[in-house]
Amino acid sequence: MSRIFSFHGGIHPPENKKQSLGANIRLAPIPAQLILPLQQHIGKAALPCVAIGERVLKGQKIAEANGRISSSLHAPSSGVITYIGPQPVPHASGLESDCIVIDTDGLDEWSTLSPIADYLSMNKMDLINHIRDLGIAGLGGAGFPTDVKLHLGDDHIINTLIINAAECEPYITADDALMRERSDEILAGIEIIAHLLKPSHILIGIEDNKPQAIKALDQALRASTLNIDICVVPTKYPSGGEKQLIQLLTGIEVPSGSIPADIGIVCQNVGTTAAIYRAVFKGEPLISRVVTLTGYALGHRQNYEVLIGTPFTTLLEAAEVNRTTLFRLVMGGPMMGIGVNDERIPVIKTTNCIIAATEDEMPPALPAQPCIRCGMCEQVCPASLLPQQLFWFAQGREFDKAKQHNLFDCIECGACAYVCPSNIPLVQHYRFAKSEIRTEEFEQQKASHARIRFEARQARLEREAAEKELRRKERAEAAAKQQAERKLAEATPKELNSDEEKAAQIKQLKTAASVARTKLKKANDALKNAREKGLEGIDKLETTILLLEQKANEAQQAWIDAGGEQS
Amino acid sequence: MMSSILIAVVVLLALASVFGIILGFAAVRFRVEGDPIVEQIDALLPQTQCGQCGYPGCKPYAQAIADGDSINKCPPGGQNTIDALADLLDLEAIPLDAEHGEEKPKTVAYIREDECIGCTKCIQACPVDAILGAAKQMHTVIVSECTGCDLCVEPCPVDCIDMIPLPVTPANWKWPAPVSDPSLILTDRGRGQLLQGASQ
């Protein structure tokens, strides 16, 4: 067994795990309606690829991954798609988001699956794509699409694979139960990941409060040829935090702002490894998971194998909830979970626990008192931050300073709020500050984008105006030039060198002279006509005739001068 | 004695002229183009280009601030922008000047497309080219580019442009600030009554 290191801080809250470990994993009933949010993970929401009214089979793909960081969705049971649109989803905001709703038919009819018989001889790329196609996402934390992590070997040197089996948060026993009952699946999953990433060590980090799981894993390991170490770590919250577990097992601290892969480490949750096993060996997409149903308002506190998309109501009823004592419903653990007001929300890929607590179990928070600067929060912070300082900055809206004090390294574990004697809701303050900073950054980005577009438009308008001006000038110049040329030509019949040009000019002049004469004649006729009929404007006509006469004579003269008479 | 003073003077003079030359060269070589403070101010303004500040855009207002105008004239930026400007310029953060408008929730323009007559007037008004369309064709707003500046609403001859508030989705939802009242003294009132509203 390898050496175990330690991390800063940590707390020992009451475990409350025994309640849900009395019985084996039980199959939860198929609900009448399955609700599948399109966004169950960080990254982009999936795109539906089915239509309303379509019948789908269990395991059939119903939404396609959209982009690199996204994962696809599959029908958890057979039925008919009845609705695609906003529904309440498991999110801290309590808002609605787009979901696909399936009315199940109870037949639970499988679609044809495509298991892989021999993954070792398969192209790695195809194997990862197979896993991606089946919608496998991290079952532990934020639901990060697993295939992205399996690609990390491409541009990072991965030497250590850590399997996170710590499950440090009170109440939750989903991974524990999985390890007790399906250790062989977990091991087979680890083998697949090891095949893809080729790490030199594989470490399973598990807390010492799970002796049965450790025994089961140990037994399964005997059959394996891989070099896998089970590292039993002392029970301390939050040893299951990714960076904390890495520090416990390797003694290396992941630098602020980097990911574990930057220091050659990849972490996977045990549940995810079992899902990978099912995807490869059985061809099953991620359509169900183990969820701990616990809390003293429930009659049956135990782990359930639940279809993704099952509404909380169905589960609570299956576990015989006592609604008179139910005081608070929490999704996730008591430290990092979120309160739920709407029971209709469904289980998603990252739902590991539902706590239906009585008032004695989770009494309402006491009102916050001023910070007394006792420093207890600093002593328990696993990220070595200064929680009281961060709280100060968040409360005073000095977000820049909070950021400089590494607010974004806070894993929101709640250890600081747990020990705070003044009952300050510290984590809420950090969440508030983080979302303010994120929004501000987003707005800054948007503003600079708008500036670029505005300046581009401004430049375009200027350019267009300049071009228009230039064209106008050019036209004016050309016109002026033409006029000048014409004048020049009229004033001085230029020296002509060739006979043809001369002849052409003479012809032109002759035409001009005859045109002038015709005009004169017409004017004379008009004058005569006017005189006879006694019309008005005779004097005007007379002046015109004088002008025309002059012009005709000039034209005649020009023609004669050019030598027209002789030809 | 005299000569050592002379040497000191000569050496100092030589040093002074050498540094003078280096500084003079640096002043030319590393000259900063434009006014950096205006750029910095401009970077804090929301770039809505709406003109509510009384200037024809954000950059001119940035220039005006640099020249001493007050920092509370930009309603789209609101208090956050004023605070940031106060921080940058080491001024006191003052509330928004109501004369120029008030801080409103973020909106985007929406063209009721079947009413649009394709006059292209809104396109000409939009400072960030966020409207797509052509003469006598239906026009539409590219939501991701729209800054919500309002400028396209007024020129539309058939009034088919609405400013609608951006919907709150789980993706852009913000955690609210926790309401904690530090002035509460726990023993002052009956616990049960006090705690009723405190559960979260």
Ligand code: SF4
């Ligand atoms: S534990 Fe609470 S009271 Fe003590 S320093 Fe931290 S925030 Fe302040």
Ligand code: SF4
């Ligand atoms: S919630 Fe954040 S600040 Fe508080 S102990 Fe955990 S990591 Fe530290």
Ligand code: SF4
């Ligand atoms: S009011 Fe603000 S957003 Fe509008 S133009 Fe002036 S500085 Fe820009």
Ligand code: SF4
């Ligand atoms: S579409 Fe209208 S509101 Fe949006 S940026 Fe353009 S002019 Fe402003």
